[in-house]
Amino acid sequence: MTSPLWSDFVRDLEPYVPGEQPAVSGLVKLNTNENPYGPSPLVLSAIKDAASDELRLYPPPGADQLKLSVANYYSLEPNQVFVGNGSDEVLAHVFNGLLRHQLPVLFADITYSFYPVYCGLYTITHEAITLDDELGIRVDDYIRPNGGIVLANPNAPTGRLLTLSEIEQVLVGNPDSVVVIDEAYIDFGGESAVALVDRYKNLLVVQTLSKSRSLAGLRLGFAMGDSSLIEALERVKNSFNSYPLDRLAIAGGVAAIADQDYFQSICARVVDAREALVEELAGLGFEVIPSKANFVFARQPNFEGSDLAARLRDKNIIVRHFDQPRIKQHLRITIGTDSQMALLVEALKEIIL
């Protein structure tokens, strides 16, 4: 169903399809890389405090308090920080404000599948760079003419991590392009490229509070980079929506970043569960890509991915399968609690052994 009343480009849009959010409860939900642990109790209490008559007032349009929290956390200036309604919104503004050039934007053929969708929305050409045979990024492939580069690090859905020196190669090789490092999963074992922000004016690092801060339901993301890159994002944001972050999100985000002890403890639990799961999966004949994220990407050579996903679903366990060349046999499995992981391993044993 289309309509002549639509803007022309809408006919050709191919929207992003998010992982299922099942309405039924009681499922072991390992399909959208959410944190199995709830947000910090300090976050919940900050939100409850902010649920007051003050909601009648617009939020501070710049969400300055949250910017300051992020800046302090990473030893930056507030004008090196941009905040948005989830890192998806931040990335949308990045594609629009920093990546619309004559030359194509470069990103991996297997990566976050929202990137090509943004290109469709903003009429940006892109070139998909093929991952190597181990589904890894070869940084040499990104030294070629381009209108910008987007690297998820760790990459999704593979979980593979680039080192900071590999990222630096890309930055040095592309001084006239914005290099976006999308670090949605960085807190589960990677080292943030934010350490390079003061040295490379073409670097923009994007993070989210959805994963390591357990706040997928609150929608908070941010970008960090040279103040001139941030200025472009602010201009776009202020031409789109003056107040993208509501009062509750600002309060919750500030509290989440403040509670470092809780953050570190749940990240450590997820990492431990991941390492334990990797061992179990290996014992079941899976090939598991080394992951530094809160998920693993794995295949069992005797099973099709879609089949395995369906059989797990029959046992009330949801994982993510991508019907896409080269990864049809893979499953992306979010790291859950220890007991969820035990249920998963149990179910896989019943299916495979």
Added chain:
Amino acid sequence: MTSPLWSDFVRDLEPYVPGEQPAVSGLVKLNTNENPYGPSPLVLSAIKDAASDELRLYPPPGADQLKLSVANYYSLEPNQVFVGNGSDEVLAHVFNGLLRHQLPVLFADITYSFYPVYCGLYTITHEAITLDDELGIRVDDYIRPNGGIVLANPNAPTGRLLTLSEIEQVLVGNPDSVVVIDEAYIDFGGESAVALVDRYKNLLVVQTLSKSRSLAGLRLGFAMGDSSLIEALERVKNSFNSYPLDRLAIAGGVAAIADQDYFQSICARVVDAREALVEELAGLGFEVIPSKANFVFARQPNFEGSDLAARLRDKNIIVRHFDQPRIKQHLRITIGTDSQMALLVEALKEIIL
């Protein structure tokens, strides 16, 4: 400060400038048309209930429960409703998805100043149609070739209301254009054009929970129209951000729409205070444009608007002044509580008499 790393269009962007959100307290804040009464207690309690471990999970991407609330409230089908992160975001998607055509979009020369900003963001040409001498919209002016029409009703900052039969003239005269009726202020005395949605496939009605539901701080807006128009907005939204509404906003929005008694009672109080203020202002020599909004637009022929605004600010009262042709002498004054209105009148008497 610009940068060659920016997308070209960013250099020319002229972002929207929202009304001041002062950090100091104790001011009588009559500058951004917020509701002087807090949100329904049921809203605050729904938000507190939703501030739970479930925040670790993504929200339902379609915010279906909120769509259903709006649909039921206005006797529509859910596929006739689009929801977004404030009506500013909704309007942004409307301009992008429905108003990007060869011909210029039409809107009044004096209206919500975000409309030309959206045109800048999406490279849409527009034609500003001059209001008549009483700062009213002449609907005949909108019967001309165009790529879409946007009418704020009541208009802002004037407060003037078009009747449904005037809106119908615009709809009938423009069968091949989307006609957007932006009803941010409709609940303070106007009649919603949503009554026409089933008859005109080119009508899109936009509303917000910021004003009459006292939720400016929560960021909730929605659009209603033929399902084919809504489909275009969904495509754009799903190419931008899968989850623009967080779990707390969805819960709060549903509760706000459910509590009709509270809604009606605070709207009535605002309307009563407006009518009382209009009389007081007339007594002080103001010319007041007839308003059906939660603000009045008025001028005192012996004073410049900027001067009057500055003098009020000295007395800790903030109102909005627009430094724009034809309305330099006007002030836009938000309707506050009875006691805030008494303070305002007192201050004006000291200045004027």
